[in-house]
Amino acid sequence: MAHYRYPGAQPFSTAQESIFFGRGRDIEAFYRQIRLESLVVLHAKSGLGKSSLLQAGIIPRVLEDGKYRPVHIRFKAYNPKGETVLMPLEVARAAVRAASESRTKDTFLEKLLPMGSSLWYLMKREQVSNNNQRQFLLFFDQFEELFTYPPEFIRQFKVELAELLNTQIPQRYLDMVEQEVEQPELLSAEQLTLVHQPFEAKIVLAIRSDRVSMLDRLADYLPQVKRSWYELDALSLEQAEEAILNPAYKQGKFASPVFDYSDEALEAMLSFLTRGGTQKIESFQLQILCQAIERKVIRQKLKQVGAAELGNIEEVYANYYEDQLRQISDPRAQNAARRFLEEGLIFEEEERRLSLYEGQIFRQFGVTEALLRQLEDTHLIRREPSIKGGFTYELSHDTLVVPVLNAKQKRMAAQQLQDQWEEQQQRALELYRERRKRQLSNWIAAAGFVLAAFAIGAWIYALNQKNKADSALETAEQARQAAVDALQIARQEKAQRDMLDFTNMERKIKVFMDADEPGLAEEEFRKMELIVKSDSLGLNPGLPERLEEVAKRLGQYQNNLQ
Numbered sequence: 001m002a003h004y005r006y007p008g009a010q011p012f013s014t015a016q017e018s019i020f021f022g023r024g025r026d027i028e029a030f031y032r033q034i035r036l037e038s039l040v041v042l043h044a045k046s047g048l049g050k051s052s053l054l055q056a057g058i059i060p061r062v063l064e065d066g067k068y069r070p071v072h073i074r075f076k077a078y079n080p081k082g083e084t085v086l087m088p089l090e091v092a093r094a095a096v097r098a099a100s101e102s103r104t105k106d107t108f109l110e111k112l113l114p115m116g117s118s119l120w121y122l123m124k125r126e127q128v129s130n131n132n133q134r135q136f137l138l139f140f141d142q143f144e145e146l147f148t149y150p151p152e153f154i155r156q157f158k159v160e161l162a163e164l165l166n167t168q169i170p171q172r173y174l175d176m177v178e179q180e181v182e183q184p185e186l187l188s189a190e191q192l193t194l195v196h197q198p199f200e201a202k203i204v205l206a207i208r209s210d211r212v213s214m215l216d217r218l219a220d221y222l223p224q225v226k227r228s229w230y231e232l233d234a235l236s237l238e239q240a241e242e243a244i245l246n247p248a249y250k251q252g253k254f255a256s257p258v259f260d261y262s263d264e265a266l267e268a269m270l271s272f273l274t275r276g277g278t279q280k281i282e283s284f285q286l287q288i289l290c291q292a293i294e295r296k297v298i299r300q301k302l303k304q305v306g307a308a309e310l311g312n313i314e315e316v317y318a319n320y321y322e323d324q325l326r327q328i329s330d331p332r333a334q335n336a337a338r339r340f341l342e343e344g345l346i347f348e349e350e351e352r353r354l355s356l357y358e359g360q361i362f363r364q365f366g367v368t369e370a371l372l373r374q375l376e377d378t379h380l381i382r383r384e385p386s387i388k389g390g391f392t393y394e395l396s397h398d399t400l401v402v403p404v405l406n407a408k409q410k411r412m413a414a415q416q417l418q419d420q421w422e423e424q425q426q427r428a429l430e431l432y433r434e435r436r437k438r439q440l441s442n443w444i445a446a447a448g449f450v451l452a453a454f455a456i457g458a459w460i461y462a463l464n465q466k467n468k469a470d471s472a473l474e475t476a477e478q479a480r481q482a483a484v485d486a487l488q489i490a491r492q493e494k495a496q497r498d499m500l501d502f503t504n505m506e507r508k509i510k511v512f513m514d515a516d517e518p519g520l521a522e523e524e525f526r527k528m529e530l531i532v533k534s535d536s537l538g539l540n541p542g543l544p545e546r547l548e549e550v551a552k553r554l555g556q557y558q559n560n561l562q
Helices: 014-019 024-036 050-065 088-099 119-129 143-148 151-166 171-181 189-196 209-218 237-249 263-273 283-300 313-326 331-344 358-365 369-377 398-464 468-514 518-534 543-561
Strands: 039-044 068-073 135-140 202-208 229-231 381-385 391-395
Touching: 014 050, 024 039, 024 050, 024 229, 039 050, 039 209, 050 068, 050 135, 050 202, 068 088, 088 119, 088 135, 088 151, 119 135, 119 151, 119 189, 143 151, 143 202, 143 209, 143 381, 151 202, 151 209, 202 209, 237 263, 237 283, 263 283, 263 313, 283 313, 283 398, 313 331, 313 398, 331 358, 331 369, 331 398, 331 518, 358 369, 358 391, 369 381, 391 398, 398 468, 468 518, 468 543, 518 543
Parallel strands: 039 202, 039 229, 068 135, 135 202
Antiparallel strands: 381 391
């Protein structure tokens, strides 16, 4: 399957090593530090690419070197409502077992301590099984998630990690070795030598810069956690240029052909990403922009991207936001998502992100748990473990703040227009009802006059006793005609009301399409279909043709969105 050259909002994977550019110096500098230290902390602001550096940069470098066996580990945040809750220690042990080449072999270690499961035991087992080849290098990604777990879970993890790094042989194994004096047949001399032979274990902890203070909670067992840190900075102009150009030149099975950027286009992109040279470049921003350009290359079959093809770069992030929301097919759910994102996650006066707890989101915005997961999958929001338990949610990046606020303004403007149309419709309906009342009063007065005339006629007939049969027939005909007239009036009133509603809906659809609100436009179209279907007598013969025209315009509009 062909993949994009730029992964967009998602981190690079190890399989995407060949298109991971711009971090060459970081890869070599960080790997040197890893080789020198038993425990290294990698920290950076969110959105700078820690996970990408590990998975597409450091892990391939480790595999190339061949000295260590990399194991990528992520706990995920504590969720007591989950069906099963694995301790962080269990997650780490399971990952090491899965990466072990000796997991199916029996070793003499079982003689010392059967059913051993600690991290030290798993790594020692690998050492004695493979003659000390390729020791484990454990990468704990998004390490801040550890601190969402109960204190006892954290304590168990740091105790075992400290044993792995700081203890040549745990005391429980030493006790068993001492019994060798009494049971010389327990271990051979070679096996006894292997037990005492040290092995090298290395740990990398990747954590957000605004969470590094949490590492103090490990220092009582792991004092080296404060000693060796590596900070990943934003991309420089030179690094960003590599990350933009080199993937476009790469040969391979990609969704797009090889293409190039003009000097003007590259300069415009870098100027935008650096805000006119005033700041460094965040990987998240660069990847969203480049993936949008790659999609345009595919659609327009471009060989070179010029400044004209870039268009308004600001719109790329607005379109990214709208494209992700359009993946929510239910109009009501999409509207709830918009309110949550646009009204709940931004402090508008200062244009900065806010965080909300799950309970607040469910209660204030009517967002379901399934919808929240769907939004997380679109990478519009990210979930952060709270040190108080549970999760908070925020926009995934500062870049989205302005597009989200602009979308909010458009939505509010569309809502204002809708409210105005509804108000006008209500006034028109009230005028119509008032006119109907006057018509009814006139009809009643006329009917009273007719009845009075009939009474006089009947009195005269009674006096004269003439034309009795003709008068009775005339009375019946008048009653029938009155019923027919009343029915005709009712039908005319319904036809007028339907025509008024249909016209208002037609106008509202145009307003919603102009405001990029496809869900609301589709709701109005369905109402128009019901009006046409209910006109079985054909009182408004022109409505079916008008409905067909609206359907064509709406279809063209939806095609343009894709």
